[in-house]
Amino acid sequence: MRGESSGSMHRGGGVSEATVRRLSNYFRILEEMEREGVETIASETLAERYGITSAQVRKDFSSFGSFGRRGLGYPVRGLRERIGKILGIDQPWRLVLVGAGNLGHALFHYEEFRRRNFSIAAIFDSNPELIGKHWEGVPILPMAQMGRLVSERDARIGIIAVPAAAGQAVADQLVAAGVEGILNFSPIKLREVENVFVRNVNLSIALESLSYSVTAHRKLRPL
């Protein structure tokens, strides 16, 4: 599977992972501005709100074409829609969730996913005690049904929320079932597979990065 980096070219220029992450953030800021009733925005204003430079904002947009009007700025709504289209969040996505433990439960109920048009079509778990239950009407199914369900419901992304030991096997099953992307919460490095994108979210590594910074900072300024 393709690793942490984007892995895909687009038009003329390659688009970095960092650019895509910023697009998501621009999208959120633009939504907010739309609610505030703002109709036009300059790269400078957007940049200030985000805490980056206006050149960065313009360069990010320029990888995808020309959105603004010189002398005026960008139309808030049009820009938001365009970014949504680029990110692919202008359409609903059906996902499957593997792992009905504590983390899976939290992800299933995560409001931000719903707001962004991501809906979970089925949940899979290997624990027989959970199978047959429903969360808000969505069934918890045995792993063996993954292949059927992914194609029937046209789910294109799978979320892995199982312990490390089961992670690779689950990834293999998701790939066999035909997903095109995997959001992996299990703390392991998955084998790469052609045409399947992977993003890893490692909660513990984020915390270790903090403990590093706090520790290093303390060493510089003791007590």
Added chain:
Amino acid sequence: MRGESSGSMHRGGGVSEATVRRLSNYFRILEEMEREGVETIASETLAERYGITSAQVRKDFSSFGSFGRRGLGYPVRGLRERIGKILGIDQPWRLVLVGAGNLGHALFHYEEFRRRNFSIAAIFDSNPELIGKHWEGVPILPMAQMGRLVSERDARIGIIAVPAAAGQAVADQLVAAGVEGILNFSPIKLREVENVFVRNVNLSIALESLSYSVTAHRKLRPL
């Protein structure tokens, strides 16, 4: 607060966020090798296991000094201990968790945190119905007790697992209570504060990065 980047210099050379993330991964690989009984490892082997170049591995280590022996490689155990010390995970950390919803619940029970010496000393929530309950003996307390508890229990990191609307207020309270680091799961940009490090984990942005890649890939190779 310091943003997504490290924000702190260390010794002679600045150490990038990316290097610190890789250190966490090296640590995990080394733990695994220790369990396998391997005593010495070459940068090349470590690199292969991680899927990066051996030069990257050696450069990462060289920011912190000289760990290996030319012609031989690195002692697995010694290297793992040294990295643990750099990351600050050689000692236990006490955290406070704010937000006893679904996400907070999942984080509280997250095994990987415990395995890495991160323990949650108290939970805070604004919902009166939750206050007074316990999770595995850890009390859910009203927000007003945050200051007292953080200093009493010497908690140095706070986790924010509340909805966006409450995020900034919670961050302010954590800073006032005296934490040195914040792991922020709420999908907002927190105001920066001197000497407080912040790491943001935005679950939805990770998913949007996937939907971008899958969408872009489809456009290149339709159907």
Added chain:
DNA sequence: AGATGTGAAAGTTTTCACAGCC
């Protein structure tokens, strides 16, 4: 005048390649 879009410059990170030590 005002703000975009973009080549060129500056800065950062990764890879190369090899001197130096075991």
Added chain:
DNA sequence: GGCTGTGAAAACTTTCACATCT
């Protein structure tokens, strides 16, 4: 011989600065 540690080169990302368009 084997493998580290590290300057130098290459690749990539961000910022500058200005020509260009409304």
